[in-house]
Amino acid sequence: MKSNDKTIRSILIPKLSNWLVDNDLAGVRNPxxxxxxxxxxxxxxxxxxxxxxxxxKRIEEK
Structure with a gap:
């Protein structure tokens, strides 16, 4: 694994995960x-x- 891969993952995973819980997006996420x-x-x-x-999931698996 390249060091820049780790850096990209360390940035992407938290940002994307936040989309799944961010209150500002609740109106287009909550059932x-x-x-x-x-x-x-x-x-x-x-x-x-x-x-x-x-x-x-794909990012976490790499």
Missing amino acids: AELNKLPIDEKKEWLALWDEVSTLI
């Missing part, structure tokens, strides 16, 4: 709030949160 959105927009947000979670 009750997502249910207030049009279905197409809700699907896009759900896809984003899935991608963020998947990316965090």
